[in-house]
Amino acid sequence: MNTSPNPPRLTSRVFAVAASALLFGSAVACAPPEKDNSNAQTESGVNAAEATSAGDFGGMEGLVEAAKAEGELNVIALPPDWANYGAIIKAFSDKYGIKVNSAQPDASSQDEINAANQQKGRSSAPDVFDLGQSVALANTAMFAPYKVETFDDIPAAFKDADGTWVNDYGGYMSIGFDSSKVPPVTSVDDLLKPEYQGKVALNGDPTQAGAAFSGVLMVALSQGGSADDIAPGVEFFRKLKEAGNFLPVDPTPATIESGQTPVVIDWNYTNSAETKKLPSWTVLVPPENPVAGYYYQAINKDAPHPAAARLWQEFLYSDEGQNLFAQGGVRPVRADNMLADGTLDPAVAAALPVVDGPVTVPTPQQTEAASKYLAENWAAAVG
Amino acid sequence: MSLARRLRDSLPLLPFLTVVVIFLIIPTATVVVGSVYTDGVFSLDRIEALFTGTALSALLDSVLLSGATALLGAVFGAVMAWLIVSSPSTSMVRRAVLSLCSVLAQFGGVALAFAFLATVGLNGVLTLWVQQVFGFNLAGSGWLYSLSGLILVYTYFQIPLMVIVFVPALEGLREQWREAAVSLGASTWAYWREVAIPLLTPAFLGSALLLFANAFAAYATAAALVSQGSPILPLLIRASLVSEVVLGQAGFAYALALEMIVVVAVVMAAYNLLVRRSSRWLS
DSSP: OOSSOOOHHHHHHHHHHHHHHHHHHHHHHTOOOOOOOTTOBOTTSOBGGGOOBGGGGTSHHHHHHHHHHHOEEEEESOOTTSTTHHHHHHHHHHHHTOEEEEEOTTOOHHHHHHHHHHTTTSTTSOSEEEEOHHHHHHOGGGEEOOBOTTGGGSOGGGBOTTSSOEEEEEEEEEEEEETTTSOOOOSGGGGGSGGGTTTEEESSOTTTOHHHHHHHHHHHHHTTOBTTBOHHHHHHHHHHHHTTOBOOOOOOHHHHHTTSOSEEEEEHHHHHHHHHHOTTEEEEOOSSSOBEEEEEEEEETTOSSHHHHHHHHHHHHSHHHHHHHHHTTOEETTHHHHHHHTOSOHHHHHHSOOOOSOOBOOOHHHHHHHHHHHHHHHHHHHO | OOHHHHHHHTGGGHHHHHHHIIIIIHHHHHHHHHHHEETTEEOOHHHHHTTSHHHHHHHHHHHHHHHHHHHHHHHHHHHHHHHHHHSOTTOHHHHHHHHHHHHHTTOOHHHHHHHHHHHHSTTOHHHHHHHHHHOOOTTTTTGGGSHHHHHHHHHHHHHHHHHHHHHHHHHTSOHHHHHHHHHTTOOHHHHIIIIIHHHHHHHHHHHHHHHHHHHHHOOHHHHHHOOSSOOSHHHHHHHHHHOSSSOSOHHHHHHHHHHHHHHHHHHHHHHHHHHHHHHHHHO
């Protein structure tokens, strides 16, 4: 008879806590031998890891050749139904015959940086990043500057002058709702009505997820707040919670399609992606106070496939890549210039949300101040 | 015994020792070091941060959650274990219930959380049905997504775990002891009060502590159920690690992990003491 029953669950849990601590401490605890990429040269004698433009490879043919020789590209945190990344990855892979390894599609921006640090020097480390604003600007030391061929076509406000990072696409904060289950939402204030009892979800916790942060900002603007004053947004969610309308479930395609989250505050492009699967899913960008956000594209300076990483950038900012982004409901960074010279697919351009008047994009300083306010007040408001 | 002989005798344990060092000792040391060293400089800032509002309330809620589910699980689990032991050991029902408990004790995580969401969540099947038929809102204002919901969901796997760990203690109660007590004129009540309960108390408390530690370190279930705020310690650690809004909190996660290790170490030490007491007579 087993007189002192073993606690298998407990030990595994303790191990899990300890192991996860090990994971993020592994850089200290057992640093793997670092592979030095800085001298890795292609056959033609190009130092791919330090190339700052296709010219360093002797033109696009040289870059394509070097990338094909590497044969693989590691991307991270790119959900297939987010900004059309599924199709973009497939198109890139088919066009150049390069295998794309897509790791942790649902990871956060911070996870991307964590992964790059933990796997530094290994062939599985991410080659390229697609990051939210605060994480991108806090980690520019990890990026390799690179100017794509269309660099001059990208408005100056959306890129670092050296090409350390470049905005790839953006979108507007929106309210998505299932028109077969709830009455149509016409403004943020509607959400307080009793018809939305237990139905309004936010995509994540705004102290953790960038999308949720922008969602609270959008609500704040509609309540008389500003990018400098997010407090009215928190106050609105407190009222929403009090009215019993706030649904503290993290929405996913599964919860939306199964009807667990009938109203979701999220980027317009993630909401639009749902419409393709659930036709009654309607997307509203509140017309009075739109909040826009752009994502930041960058190359990992320790990329295990430096040439493929650069070719990926060329592809994303080419007409083809930008049109693919646009098909995913996002606004590609070159949209204005491409509309002007007619290279943006007209059918796609027509489907992009039209927003008149000023658009709010918080500056890094405003984001930081608002984050601080949220860290102190959010949990108390909705907890 | 010579040193060489002792070393040779312990050789078979070497692989296990390696695993323990890699997966327990090194991470624990990393956590301890990481919580007091910031960029190579000794500092108690991170430890101090443990005593601020958010961290303290997370600790309190974690202890409350673990304590409540340990108590509920221990009481209901013990009663159920007693019912199981009362039936003959050849009984089909008994074997079936025990097997079921082994399965349910491991049925945590995302699957369990989703099962509750889809049943009694705000838009759950049962909630909608009850609303339609009785006009009563089962989900209220979303209690399932807060501490009370976590207590319910955790209790779901705590009770079967209690059954598994408590049945051996009940089986260790020998029939002769009851017969001896009865032959000395004890009533059933007197037997329980004077003999069985004092004998079972250490095992009961020990099992309750085990349940406490089990709930304290559980993560996946809570992560799937609670997406707003980080009411308990494991969720606060996640927030510190992955937040893309509030950056540079990874060091704080070390300190929180250290805090959890300390709490679990205290609980396990108490558990060991109690198990030692009960094993004296159980064997």
